[in-house]
Amino acid sequence: MDIMKTSFQRCQKVLNIFLVSCFGVTLLYGVVPAVNGIMTGTKMYPFPGKFPFNPDDYFVLIYGGEVATVAVSAWNNGAMDCLFTKHTVIATTLFRILRKKIKDLHYNTNEGERPLENRIKHCVRYYNEIIKYVSAIENIFAYGILVQFMCSAIVICLTGFQLLVVASESGQSGLLVVYLFCMMFQLVLYCWYGHMLMEESNRITEACYAINWHEMKIGQQKMLITIMERAKKPIALKALGIFRLNLSTLMTILRSSYSYFAVLQQIYRK
Numbered sequence: 001m002d003i004m005k006t007s008f009q010r011c012q013k014v015l016n017i018f019l020v021s022c023f024g025v026t027l028l029y030g031v032v033p034a035v036n037g038i039m040t041g042t043k044m045y046p047f048p049g050k051f052p053f054n055p056d057d058y059f060v061l062i063y064g065g066e067v068a069t070v071a072v073s074a075w076n077n078g079a080m081d082c083l084f085t086k087h088t089v090i091a092t093t094l095f096r097i098l099r100k101k102i103k104d105l106h107y108n109t110n111e112g113e114r115p116l117e118n119r120i121k122h123c124v125r126y127y128n129e130i131i132k133y134v135s136a137i138e139n140i141f142a143y144g145i146l147v148q149f150m151c152s153a154i155v156i157c158l159t160g161f162q163l164l165v166v167a168s169e170s171g172q173s174g175l176l177v178v179y180l181f182c183m184m185f186q187l188v189l190y191c192w193y194g195h196m197l198m199e200e201s202n203r204i205t206e207a208c209y210a211i212n213w214h215e216m217k218i219g220q221q222k223m224l225i226t227i228m229e230r231a232k233k234p235i236a237l238k239a240l241g242i243f244r245l246n247l248s249t250l251m252t253i254l255r256s257s258y259s260y261f262a263v264l265q266q267i268y269r270k
Contacts (some may be wrong), residue, residue: 003100008086011193015082015142018189020181022078026174029109030067036172046070080144082187087137088193088237094130095200095235098123099207102227106212116216120223127227129237134197138237143238145190152187153253156180164265187250194237194245204217204231 029046037044043059046066055062101123105116161181166172208228213221236244243249 003097004090004093007089007096009091010081011086014189015085016183018081018185019078021178021185022074024178025175025182026067026071028178029070031085032172034063042116077186080141081189084137085189085193088197090136091130091137091235092193092197092200094126094133095197098126099200099203100129101126102142102204102207103211117220117223122225124223127230134235134237142238142240145237145245146242148190149187149239149243149253150171152183153256153260155183156187156254156257157264159183160257160261161264161268164253164268175250187253190245191247191250195247198234198236198244198246201231204228219245 033046034042043056045055045063051053051062101119105119105123159176163173163176163180166176205228208224208231213224216224236246238244243252
C-alpha cells in the first residue's frame with residue numbers, strides 16, 4: 001500500500017498540471033473572443049458557424065452554449081485521459097510490487113521447501129493477474145487511444161501552423177500556445193506511462209536472476225525459469241494492436257507532425 005500510495009501521489013502531481021492546462025484552454029476560449037470583440041467593436045464567437053437566423057440576436061445564448069460545449073468536451077476528455085493514466089500507473093506499480101516479492105524469495109533453510117515453493121507459486125499467479133489486468137486496460141481504451149493518436153499528429157501540426165498565421169496582438173496566439181501545450185501533454189501522458197509500464201515489466205527477469213536461485217531446489221528453479229521466460233516478452237499497451245505506447249511512438253508522432261507542418265509552411269509561403 002505504501003508503494004501504491006507513493007505512485008499515485010507522483011501521478012496526481014502530473015495530472016494536476018494537465019488538468020490546469022485543460023482549464024486554461026477552456027477559459028481562454030471563453031475570454032479571448034470576447035476581448036477581441038470589445039476591442040474591434042464587433043460580436044465574435046469562440047467558433048464560427050452558419051445559422052438559419054441572425055446569431056447576433058441571440059449572442060449571449062450562442063456564446064455561452066459554445067463555451068459550455070468546450071468545457072464539457074475538455075472535462076470528458078480530461079477525465080478519460082486521467083482514468084487511463086491511473087490504470088496504467090496501477091499496473092506499473094503492481095509490477096514493481098511483484099519485483100519486490102521476487103527479491104524477497106531468499107532461500108531460508110529454516111523455512112522449509114513447501115513454504116518457499118508456495119511463495120513462488122504466488123508470484124506466478126500474481127504475474128498472471130497483472131497480465132490479465134493490462135489486457136483489460138488495452139481492450140477498454142484501444143479504440144479511443146487509436147483515434148487520439150491519429151488526431152494528435154494533425155491537431156499539433158495545424159495548431160503550429162495557425163501560430164504562424166494568426167497575429168500575436170489578437171490574443172489568439174496565447175490561446176493556441178496553451179492549446180498546443182495541452183495536446184502535447186495529453187500525448188505525452190499516454191506514451192510516457194505506457195513506456196514506464198513496459199520498462200517495469202522488463203525488470204522481472206532481472207529480479208529473478210538477482211536472488212540466490214542457485215541455492216533452491218530444482219523444482220523451484222524451474223518455476224523461476226517459467227517466470228523469466230514469460231518476462232522475455234515485455235508487457236506493452238497497444239492502440240488497437242497497431243503500435244505500442246512508448247517514447248518511440250511519441251517521437252514518431254512528433255516527427256510526423258513536424259513534417260506536415262513543414263509542408264503547410266512551404267505552401268503558405270508560396
